[in-house]
Amino acid sequence: MSSPTSIAESLPEPLQARLQEALRQAGAHPEAAVCELLRLLQAAYGWIDDARLHLVASLCGISPVRVEELCTFYPLVLRQDPGRHVLRICDSIACHLAGARKLLAQAQGQSGVPLGESNGRYSILPHVCLGLCDRAPAALVDGHTVVAPLSAEALAAQLDAWEAEP
């Protein structure tokens, strides 16, 4: 694996600048910038591979193990390549009661991909409460688009659309 320094130098300049700005805002506590650095790197590359994890650890002056712990704690951080798209379907209590389990089974059946794994095009991930309990069952597409309530028809159409992408 490349050194954190060479990884940092290989990043596009605008991204380097955003990372540096996050560190500047953290001031004397660079470890406070960990989540923002992870967010910026994931937004740029789709997920956090080992090299990016080590880069964050190096920039923040903490151990890679500590960064890994944070990645494990926050389900929005992806440590595996999810493919081009990510569909998160909430499976917490309100959504569970509103049919999330059936939707997850439908998604797995239609895609043929086990939940949490990628078929190269997309991943379908069960997710903890998205804060949309009043609109259950809720889903989040590509980390920014809420679909709530998610219907079986909308789910099928979304997966079809992703399958049809070149």
Ligand code: FES
């Ligand atoms: S339980 Fe699904 S959004 Fe809260």
